[in-house]
Structures are given as structure tokens and as C-alpha cells.
Amino acid sequence: MSHDDEVRKLRKKFAAARYPTFGPMLLGIRVQGFRGVADLNLDFTSPVTAISGLNGTGKSTVAQLAAAGFRQPPDHDWYRYYVKHFFPVSVADPEPFTVGAQVQYLYAADTDLGTQTVTVTRSAKSWSGQHRQPERATYYRGFAQFIPKVERRDLSIYGAANLELGAAISLDPTTAEHVGRILAVPYEHLGFTEVLATKKTATLAMAGRAGREYSENHMGAGEGRVLYMVHTMEQAPPKSLIVLEEPETSLHGDAQVRLAKYFVEVSLRRGHQIIVTTHSAAILGQLGRDSVVYLRRAPAGDVTATHGLSTYQIDSHLQREGRAPAGITVCVEDDFARCLAGEIFRAVDRDLLAGCAFLEIGGGQEIPAAVKLLRGAKVRAVGLSDGDMPHNGSDGVMTLPGNEPPEREVFAHPAVKSCFAEAPFEVDLDATLAGVADHHDFARTLAERLTMDEIAVVNVACRAYTAAHEPSDFAGIIDFVHKEVGDRR
Numbered sequence: 001m002s003h004d005d006e007v008r009k010l011r012k013k014f015a016a017a018r019y020p021t022f023g024p025m026l027l028g029i030r031v032q033g034f035r036g037v038a039d040l041n042l043d044f045t046s047p048v049t050a051i052s053g054l055n056g057t058g059k060s061t062v063a064q065l066a067a068a069g070f071r072q073p074p075d076h077d078w079y080r081y082y083v084k085h086f087f088p089v090s091v092a093d094p095e096p097f098t099v100g101a102q103v104q105y106l107y108a109a110d111t112d113l114g115t116q117t118v119t120v121t122r123s124a125k126s127w128s129g130q131h132r133q134p135e136r137a138t139y140y141r142g143f144a145q146f147i148p149k150v151e152r153r154d155l156s157i158y159g160a161a162n163l164e165l166g167a168a169i170s171l172d173p174t175t176a177e178h179v180g181r182i183l184a185v186p187y188e189h190l191g192f193t194e195v196l197a198t199k200k201t202a203t204l205a206m207a208g209r210a211g212r213e214y215s216e217n218h219m220g221a222g223e224g225r226v227l228y229m230v231h232t233m234e235q236a237p238p239k240s241l242i243v244l245e246e247p248e249t250s251l252h253g254d255a256q257v258r259l260a261k262y263f264v265e266v267s268l269r270r271g272h273q274i275i276v277t278t279h280s281a282a283i284l285g286q287l288g289r290d291s292v293v294y295l296r297r298a299p300a301g302d303v304t305a306t307h308g309l310s311t312y313q314i315d316s317h318l319q320r321e322g323r324a325p326a327g328i329t330v331c332v333e334d335d336f337a338r339c340l341a342g343e344i345f346r347a348v349d350r351d352l353l354a355g356c357a358f359l360e361i362g363g364g365q366e367i368p369a370a371v372k373l374l375r376g377a378k379v380r381a382v383g384l385s386d387g388d389m390p391h392n393g394s395d396g397v398m399t400l401p402g403n404e405p406p407e408r409e410v411f412a413h414p415a416v417k418s419c420f421a422e423a424p425f426e427v428d429l430d431a432t433l434a435g436v437a438d439h440h441d442f443a444r445t446l447a448e449r450l451t452m453d454e455i456a457v458v459n460v461a462c463r464a465y466t467a468a469h470e471p472s473d474f475a476g477i478i479d480f481v482h483k484e485v486g487d488r489r
Contacts, residue, residue, distance in 0.1 A: 023239035033101030053295035059277040067140035166194030222250035239271040248280040260286035327355035364389035407439040415468030
């Protein structure tokens, strides 16, 4: 099964068999008065949720409150997390929450697609309501899950001369296989060994490859973190809650991609709910839109959650040396829509094009939310959706020409067909694209036929399309952009 198929299957399981597959999973959390988060509503619309956002927007606050959302089963050997563990009152932090602070948890209930609600509130000097939370094995893993032993002055380092080896436990083949796949390392053996020095004991992760055995004292930080993370998710009881803080730490980009794919696979296979905080575009890019939540702190200090949007792209767009971009931001679905919109601007109002920055959102249905988010950050923004996602401009979004996706609209136009039929291309578009079902593959298929870069094919097609029209054909789009961003013509 491909990764995309697993993402779709995970979405279907959540929609149709939520409780039987994932147990009493968290469906939402309403936070009031915690550590700078005055009022936040966040929904979990997938068993795998990645919470992203700039530093200081409350990602860890949400993750820690989620970890405190369940009672541990009686036979579970891991201690329970309480709200007080993450928000202790002390001389150093006399007010980590406000008077009247509370968190409302929404759980999947064993009644079709019903919901159970439990509110935990601060009363006097303690938190009430946690005894009514459902049971579920829960693991919270922050940076301390793997810290090099030398930093902890561990006996395996400072007592190395007197170490004795105790019992050894090999990881099951499934765990070892997933660790090796994520790291792209051909392990021959993975496991844990007890070590003893004087009257103290410790446990060391062990690995074997290329005929050599070594302990975690000789592992890289990324290698050790993946080993412990995967071990946690594979040995946890089915339908557990796993909360991970920035799991991408110390991992290169390809390993981050494979780790995100593993999150989807293990959630589907073992019924886990996985919540991660992350700044990694590589991880976010491997998850379905329903798995991504972006937190943003408004100028007034309130934190808002935007669901189902590739907002990490918006985030990188906004944070140019800490300043919002000048000019106009035009949100489009993808690279083809960007090229078409750019050629339309070039044909009608070249000066307007010079002041534009195009932002590819990745999904037409997310464009209105992207425009709203950018405008909330005081950015002059509009959206141009594909023809099959019509908008009339009322939400800051107008539709590109036609009633079809721009690929179909452009490549079906007689002028574009004529352009590619002539030298130097000399190809029949109808024949070349006849067997291509997905319009997103049109340009790639044509590029392979012509031995050209895909973006070059897109530019040729969009330029031929706009050249076949009068500027007045696109006046409605240009007027809309000027009006929305407050320009006078």
C-alpha cells in the first residue's frame, strides 16, 4: 500500500470507525488561561496530528495538556500525567495559569460518532475533574527521551571501567525494521542491555551493523531518538496516545519524511493517536491536510488554531527577517495556477505583477482560510482559486478563467494546441494527453515527451493561452485584485 493510500485509509477509519479503531481518542481541546494561552479551541480531525507554529504560540502547552487527558489503565506500568505536572506553582512560577483556568477535553465515545466531554478546572489549590477522564495508555516524550549519557553523567560513562553486562533483550523484528527504514541503516541487531556498576544499574540501547556491536554511547543523537521513539510506539498497548515534542530533532530531511510516513503507518496498524509538535516542513508535507494544525499568536496576544492548511508555507512567507512581505500576496493552489495568474497579470497590468508575491497553498479549498490568516497578520492578500472551485470574490477569493482546473482549461484551448503542434514542438496535444486521467500530470507528461523541464512547458502553455485573449477578458480578475487590496486605478 502506498503512503498516499495509507493517508486516505486513515482518514476513512477516522470518519467511519473512530472508536472501534482508535478507542477514546481526543477529538478536541478547549484551553482557557494557561501559560499565555487565553482562549484556544483546537480540534483533532485525524488520529495523527502535527501542531506547528512559531515559537511561543502554545504548541507545548497543547501537547502537555493532551498528555494529561487520560487516566492510565491499572495494569499500565507508566505513571499518569496530571495537569499539575506540567504547570507547577512555585516561587519561580507563581502564576502559570490564570484564576479560573480550565481545559475541556472532547473524547470519542462508544456510541456511533458521539462525543464525551470532561472539563478540568482549577479549584482552590488543586485541579478537579480528572477522575472522570477515560482510561488510555499515554506516553509523553520530550527531548529527554534520548539525551546522550555523557550529559547525564550516567554510570555507563563514568563507571565504564567497572561495568558488568546483565540481561539482554532484542527488539522484535518489526521494531528493528522500522528503525532501519527510517534511518536508512541496515541493522543486523537492535536491543537493550542491562549494565551494572557497583550497586547501580542502567539500561543501554545496543545496535549491530557491519559485524560490529555498539551501545547508544556511540550512537548519534538522531539515531538514538528514533530508536527510542519507535520502541515506544511498538511496545505501547494498542490504541495508546503518543505525544512527541519535535521528533525531527537531529534528523536529516529524508529521515524526517520517512518518520512522518511511519507515524501514519503505525497509527493505522496499531490504532494509536499520535500528536506531535513540529517545525518540520518535511514532516508536515507527508501528512494529510486534516492532520495539520497551525497555531498563531495575534498582535493582541490571543492564540488561534487553523486546521487543514499548509500554513508552514505561509509562515515561511511571513517571516522574512521577522517582517511581513511588502506588496500583494496572491494565494493560488499550485505551480500551474501561479504561472497562469502571473501571465494574466503580465498581459493586463505589468506593474501589478511587479508588486505581487504568489503563494502556493496546495489545495483550492484552503485558499479562503489562507487569505483570512494572512489578512489577520496585516498582509495585503487575495486568493485566485481554480475554475472547479468557484468563488465570487466575497471572501477575498476570485476564480481563475473557465469552469475547469486550469490545466484542463489551458491545454484544451485551440491556441495552445496550435502552439504545440507547430515547430519546434510538433506534438498533438489531444493524442499525447488522451491517456492521462489526472490533470495534474498533463504538464509532466508533455515535458517528458518533449524532453523539457515541466515548468518550461507550463510557461509556454500559459503564455499561449493568455496571448489568445484580449486584456478585457481578464479585466474582472485584475479589478478584483486592485479593489481587495485597496489600490486605486
